[in-house]
Amino acid sequence: MKKYILGIAAFAALMTGCSKDDEATTTPSAGDVYYTEMGASLPATRTTLGPGNSVIWSLNDEVSVWSDEVSTPQSYTLIEGAGTNTAKFKTSSTGVNGTTFYSVYPTTMLQSTNTLILPQTQTYQDAANFASNTNPSAAVGTDIMNMQFKNLCGIVVVELSADQNAVATVNSIVLTSATPLAGKSTLSFESGSPVLSCNGTTTLTLNCGVALTETPTPFYFVVPAETYTYGMDITVNASIRGGGTLTLTKSRTSSFTVNAGEITKIGASFVLGTKTYAVGDYYAVNGVEGIVFETSNGGRSGKVIALKDASASPVLWGPTSAVGLAGVTDANDGAVNMEKVVAAGIDNYPAFKACYDYGTNWYLPAINELLTINNQWPALQEALNGTPGATQLGDGSYWSSTVSGRNYAINYLDIKGNSATMNLSSQSASSVRAITQF
Known part of the structure; x- marks a missing residue:
């Protein structure tokens, strides 16, 4: 089952931060004016989920901005709007000017203007379920007042439960696929829209530490938006109440496609417990x-x-x-x-x-x-x-x-x-x- 919850549509309003008159006369074509502030709105989901899968900006969020005139990315940090879908960002540098602007979230993934590093290890984040600085997005546009962000990855979900409350604690879940899942990735703006292609490692680990209940708990993984032709293996590493560990692996052998900005359930569900079964039980x-x-x-x-x-x-x-x-x-x-x-x-x-x-x-x-x-x-x-x-x-x-x-x-x-x-x-x-x- 899929939920269309990501697709960022953000506008960026950059200002000099002096007086209202100064802001009113500032335009992107003014080569001697550098934009030190950015405002961004998120009508859909970005990377951290609020109640009902609504999008929210997070405290300390940062985006990188550069242009056709400023080739070195500069970091803009959230100063207003944490916990909402509308926020303002500001840079401590001189800012960025130009006629074509580029932006990437998060700054921690950006290695160069055409290279991102997708983390090989992600962390479960309770209700939000996947951490900030995990799900990349990018934007390109000539109007810095209205930059449209696009998600570069999608999300797969695995559901886990236990045959008794708190009988098992999930320590980690590992995805393995012939299609790269993390690591070095190429970012391209050549088509006029940002596209990410991953050529890194074929494993991805989610660190959890989550005690399971009889009600299934979803675990989300941010993965490249690709067709996974040969499917995917899902390995759960858990601790069992009273001592001992448990490792379970399920394989999705058939091909499936993860689209950017979508959550995809890959047909993997586990019930963890201490009992074993045989055919006919x-x-x-x-x-x-x-x-x-x-x-x-x-x-x-x-x-x-x-x-x-x-x-x-x-x-x-x-x-x-x-x-x-x-x-x-x-x-x-x-x-x-x-x-x-x-x-x-x-x-x-x-x-x-x-x-x-x-x-x-x-x-x-x-x-x-x-x-x-x-x-x-x-x-x-x-x-x-x-x-x-x-x-x-x-x-x-x-x-x-x-x-x-x-x-x-x-x-x-x-x-x-x-x-x-x-x-x-x-x-x-x-x-x-x-x-x-x-």
């Missing part, structure tokens, strides 16, 4: 109840099938036309497909909506997840049969969330337990069984 944690059909990390994480079908009777999969069809092509992770359908409008997708209405974090399985369920069919049927309130899997066909091929064929499990496909335009109703991760 009954699972009941934090209101989630089902039967385990897949395990990882020695049984400390895995996937659960719901105790009942999500719909009392078979339903259609979704639209009968490819027009406006959500890009639900992931064959391994139905949570990714679910996020796309929710963003597109879940009411148009009956099979997905049945899983969505079943409960928080339940989703329609991808085709390979459905095939895993089929491979465990005898053990799951036995477990479901012995669980009060549960119903066994039916003899009919079951929908997956995966669409494939040029003809947009829906993948499903047929009555013989084989993978089959059905065209959108000729789809008939099938059963739906939701799954979730732990």
Whole structure:
């Protein structure tokens, strides 16, 4: 699920700070006048979040400013407006003049006018969740009174919870990807809009020290705005109450794209605790109840099938036309497909909506997840049969969330337990069984 919360639109009002008359006659074309103050507004999110994901400037924020006439970046420091979306900045130097102006936030990342260093280590910041001086933005313009800032990175989110309150404390979370995540990055203004390209390290660490509860806690990472073709590994390092440590790793193997100025949930959620599970075990944690059909990390994480079908009777999969069809092509992770359908409008997708209405974090399985369920069919049927309130899997066909091929064929499990496909335009109703991760 994505929230469009970043996209900075800031204006910069630079003044000499003498009298009102002096300010009124000062213009960017006056080569002998240097602008020592800057005012900036943020109608959207920048780097530190306030309540409801509103944007706020932070105490001691600094931006770097240079121009076509002043090539050495000068630091401007916030002097008014901390905790709001409107602030004033001032430099202790002579200031910057020119006809084309450039600005970068934060100054701590700027190595030169075309090079930024993205931090390899970030820090969890409670409600704000990611620290100031973490999420870079830049602006270029000829009117220094109205500079429009642009976010250079996006954000990915991982959600963690525990099977008991305070049973686990997250020490750190490490992202690993074939696509660079931090380090030396090239900043370009050639297109008329700032663009950042990272060519540094492929790991990124978030230091946490956060005690988990039964309610999922989101952890945000500022990452380059890129397509992560080979996915991403997420490793959680935690301490367990009573002693001992725990390391869990989940892999998002399919490609996904992080856009600048957006938060992207990458389908990674963890429930940390001391108990381990095997296929066929009954699972009941934090209101989630089902039967385990897949395990990882020695049984400390895995996937659960719901105790009942999500719909009392078979339903259609979704639209009968490819027009406006959500890009639900992931064959391994139905949570990714679910996020796309929710963003597109879940009411148009009956099979997905049945899983969505079943409960928080339940989703329609991808085709390979459905095939895993089929491979465990005898053990799951036995477990479901012995669980009060549960119903066994039916003899009919079951929908997956995966669409494939040029003809947009829906993948499903047929009555013989084989993978089959059905065209959108000729789809008939099938059963739906939701799954979730732990």
